[in-house]
Amino acid sequence: MDRVIKFVVALFVVIAAASVAYLIFAAAPAPAAASSGANDSIVYYFYGQGCPHCAAVEPFMENMTTKYPDVDIRMLEVWYNQTNQQVYTQVNAQAGISPPGVPEVVIGKTVIIGQQDIPDKLEGYLQAIEKKK
Template sequence: MDKVIKFVVALFVVIAAASLAYVVFSAPPATAAPSSAVNDSIVYYFYGQGCPHCAKIEPFMENITRNYPDIDIRMLEVWYNQTNQQIYAQINAEAGISTPPGVPEVVIGKTVIVGEVDIPAKLEGYLQAIEKKK
């Protein structure tokens, strides 16, 4: 009788393991939730209200949004807006930046441009490339 119980328990364990393996390995892979970053057609401009560097390029950024109306340029204030701070951290992480560099900052996919000098010098070239893709 002891052997029968051991056999039934062993059979139960094998069936349970096989069932679990079937569920795990036959299920379709989970699809990732759509991510807003790593999308090189969205331009994120992060700035801080009261930041003197951001203030210097504010007219440039306003002109850029007018000159490229068909490009999705998202201007997000991150010093006082907690939701935008979370987006800032997420977008930087997706771009491969573990510690965000500060503001002003532009992120396009995995491209990061920082500062009042580099943003005006480089951003328009990236925007022209985005327009050509459309």
């Protein structure tokens, strides 16, 4: 009888863990492929002071602010600035995701993450925003 109880408890733990893993990984909403929403014209770049990945993206972002002066690019440090941290959380919630970390760019519901993807993908979005103006 004791073995049956241990087996049932172990089975329950495995099922509970699998359910939690499913909710976290499989059921999480994916970032949208195309922008839509009220903040489509605002480009949020979130970074952390001291983050080596953010430091690698910084020259690219500075170049984009110079190259696209008519696009509203907001560069916000979120590790040490509580106000920016609140914006970070709110903008990600509106995009339908939990804040994934930095560096990150959010345009409406479009999210670009990481030191590789931001330089590879962002400029196309900036060109589209500029054309709308």
